[in-house]
Amino acid sequence: MVEISLLRRSIAELIGTYVLVFLGTGSVVTAVLLIEGAELLPGNTFSIGLDIAAWFAIGMAFAIAIVAMIYAFGHISGTHINPAVSIALWATGRFPTKDMVGYIVAQLIGASLASFSIVAILGSRAVATGLGATAMFAGVSYGQAILCETIATFFLMLTIMGTAVDNRAPAGFAGLAVGLVVAADVTVVGNITGSSLNPARTFGPYLADFLLGGENFWWQFPIYIIGPIAGALIAAFVYDYVSGVKELE
Known part of the structure; x- marks a missing residue:
């Protein structure tokens, strides 16, 4: 089997994260723009008027993007498309430090390009959302908010560990399982923190908003670093203990 270089795997991560953020956050932008007569309130602009049905639709957009990217690039890069996942796999000894850094840089770039692409297509009205x-x-x-992101990401990483990392799991179901747990997370906690679960997913819109005259959300960014990383780390170590998978390696 030919080893795929870090550069090629990082490009796969960039593309995968781009698709995730473009389709996922793009669904939020579209939902807001579809709300007629909604008054955008400073500091909470992207959520005005969204009900449970809208959050479910947004959750499914994220889920579909994740499922597609796992099946497209899972055999190439593992489809982390999330710095918290890369860090958790590194912390449990499954991922080299150099690769982790390369993946995270690629993920942040992909997320940022996706947000700027949405603005390129929709213009300033997208920034207003x-x-x-x-x-x-x-x-x-x-x-x-940190606790919410920690718990929601715990569910995500636990699913990843059980379906994608543990080689005892039935093959071929990881994409579906991971996508569905993200859809559930977004539906349940979307109206609490926006349900990031992913520092890169938050970084892209924050950067584009900041540079293009939108809301400055950077003071909340630690929530979406601490929560997802803590949740992913806890899940990875808990799964290793409960499953005994490390003892079999």
Whole structure:
């Protein structure tokens, strides 16, 4: 079997993250633009008027993107498309440091290009929606937001460990399982934190918003670093302990 270079795997991660953010956050932008007469409120622009049906549709957009990219690039890069996943696999000894850094850089670039692409297509009206940027909702504290992202990402990483990392799992179902748990996460906690689960997914819209005159959400970025990484790390170590998979290696 020919070894695929880090450069090629990183490009796969860039493309995969681009697709995830373009389709996922693009669905948020579209949902907001479809709301007639909705008044955009500063600091909470991307969520005004979204009900449970809209959040389900957004969750499915993210899910479909993830399923497609796992089946497209899973055999090439593993389709992490999420710095929290790359860090968790590195922390459990499954991923080299050099590869982790390369993947994370590629993921951040892919997410950023996706957000700028949405603006290139829709113009300033897309920026006015917040570009699908994740943010705390009314009545949610900083600590609650971190806890929410930690728990939701725990579900995601646990699913990844059980279906994609553990070679005892039935082959061919990882994409579907991972996509569905993301759809559930977005539907349930979308109206709490925006359901990022992924520092790169948050980074892209934040950067584009900041550079193009939209809302400045950077003060909330630690939520979407600490929560997803903590959730992914906890899930990875818990799965290794419960499954005993490390003992078999």
